[in-house]
Amino acid sequence: MTPAAASPLTRKLSAFVALSEAELAVLARLHGRRRSFVAGRDMAHQGQSDQAAYILSAGWVCSYKIQPDGTRQIVDFQVPGDFLGLRSVLLRTSDHSFEPIVDVEAAEVLTGDLLEAFARTPRLATAILWAASRDEAMVVEHLVGIGRRDAGARMAHFLLELGSRLALVGMGSKEGYDCPLTQYHLADALGLSAVHVNRVLRQLRERGLVTFRDGHVAFHDYSGLAELAGFDPAYLDQTGPLLK
Amino acid sequence: MTPAAASPLTRKLSAFVALSEAELAVLARLHGRRRSFVAGRDMAHQGQSDQAAYILSAGWVCSYKIQPDGTRQIVDFQVPGDFLGLRSVLLRTSDHSFEPIVDVEAAEVLTGDLLEAFARTPRLATAILWAASRDEAMVVEHLVGIGRRDAGARMAHFLLELGSRLALVGMGSKEGYDCPLTQYHLADALGLSAVHVNRVLRQLRERGLVTFRDGHVAFHDYSGLAELAGFDPAYLDQTGPLLK
Missing domain, CATH: 1.10.10.10 (Winged helix-like DNA-binding domain superfamily/Winged helix DNA-binding domain)
Known part of the structure; x- marks a missing residue:
């Protein structure tokens, strides 16, 4: 069993695709750059460019926007297995901020890593698009609610x-x-x-x-x-x- | 110039990736199954399974949810170049309905088509993930607004x-x-x-x-x-x- 085989992201994506050994190996490589962040200090700011994405492996994070009137709207919470800032890495400018709620562990993912992973394993690309679609469905649900x-x-x-x-x-x-x-x-x-x-x-x-x-x-x-x-x-x- | 080179989706994705000839050819193939829909009749229903996705090439569509109290919340509008139901095809059950606002032209895309396109052209997969991320950013903007x-x-x-x-x-x-x-x-x-x-x-x-x-x-x-x-x-x- 590779390390990523036990990762929360692997567990999550397995709900969408039965991952092969090769796909598990690529997922493991995506978990290579491990980072720790302390509670309460933003990992990324609204408006920031050239930001990395992260795969959350332990802890909870919230993503939020500050309104012009200074109030804070929490858009969503991220739990282990979730991507942080996948949208920001693709859209270049982060449209929101991330704050760890507790101390967290995450793997840093650069745009190049992601492209390389997609090139090797297109089913993994589809699985990540599935995860992003699921995130969007949750935001739609919150909007309507x-x-x-x-x-x-x-x-x-x-x-x-x-x-x-x-x-x-x-x-x-x-x-x-x-x-x-x-x-x-x-x-x-x-x-x-x-x-x-x-x-x-x-x-x-x-x-x-x-x-x-x-x-x-x-x-x-x-x-x-x-x-x-x-x-x-x-x-x-x-x-x-x-x-x- | 291939037919897809002039399509609205091609124009849109070109804002994210400079498409190669091979990528343009795959995009053209995705536009192969042309369908027409008349204004006012739902293309897909909330709760429906086994649904296709569509690439809208002409006309306007709205996606909406009906609330338990019978009121309608429009989640977003789709314009030429947008995917319809990309989320539904990946999440299996449509979480919303689509209604053409005027008569529309769209290309039908099955899950298999999408997977095959991703396998041939991973940069196209990334571009479609970009488009999905952009859609999500719009919903977040509506939520916060x-x-x-x-x-x-x-x-x-x-x-x-x-x-x-x-x-x-x-x-x-x-x-x-x-x-x-x-x-x-x-x-x-x-x-x-x-x-x-x-x-x-x-x-x-x-x-x-x-x-x-x-x-x-x-x-x-x-x-x-x-x-x-x-x-x-x-x-x-x-x-x-x-x-x-």
Whole structure:
């Protein structure tokens, strides 16, 4: 087993394509430039050019935009197995910033590395396009959800989506998952105040659906929560490899 | 010059990669299965599986989601040179519907076609990933804009973004562009009522910034409109090929 065979990205891409030995070897090479980043210090800034992309192997990161009025909108969170800044490396200018939420480990990927990997293993290119499409589907889901789902359903949907993403890389289940996010992160992602986040979480707990406390999300009634959220995980496409 | 050399997709991808003869030939093959669709009848439905992707060569399409409460949220519009359903073909289940706004011409692309094209020309795979990243950057921009920009700035940003996209495929300039969208399309995309859309367009016209009438958008004061919208086109990455 190569090192990358056990990496979260490998686990994730395996949901789309049954990877060959040659493809696993190329993935392992993409993990070659290991970097560490400390919590709270931006890995990349909005507007920055000539930036590398990263494959997150341990820890959590948030990507966000600062509005002209100074408020912060969190666009998404990245968990192990996710690319950071894949879009920025291709679009040349980063349209958002990344901040590690905890200390993180990541592999740096330059545009040249990516092109070389694509040239050797086109199925890997397709798998990475799949992962990017999945990221886009999540942003679309957030776009459509904002303002349409009430605060309870929005929170429920968010906790369920994170749970499914983490389950794909072996870090969660329908029982729950460890989660380092604070109520401020939840507030900036969901467009709620921290006080409102607090109240919504208490209501979900009192209804016996889910508890988020001490860095852990515990699902008490998974299907009840999914019903409240209107959560249909088809857009995450985790049902097994399309390409054998 | 191959037929695809003149296609809108070819023009668009050329902003990212200087295409070789071999790459142009593969692109031409991707345009092989020509289809026509009439205005107003969905090309694909939310929840549909085993769907093809399309490369739009003429006409306008909108992609949308129907909410549980029956309202329609338009996620984005597609113009010539854009992929339709690239995400759906990779994610297996379409997370949204497509409706032609006028009669359209499109080339059907099956997953197998795409894989074969990627295997022959990895730089083309990277260019398509670039286009998908650009689509995602637009959705992120809409996500962040919703609720943060007031109605005037939101409309201005929308008209400017469309103008830049159309300019890339030779269908618009800083003078303006032809646009078949109705006030109902604008309302469903921007989260406004049709009456509100009407009022906002009148205000922009009276301020001497832009007129949208009789199927044509005319910019009177491009930089004034860009300033009102806070429009920075860096996320569209149209400044010339990264890969020579």
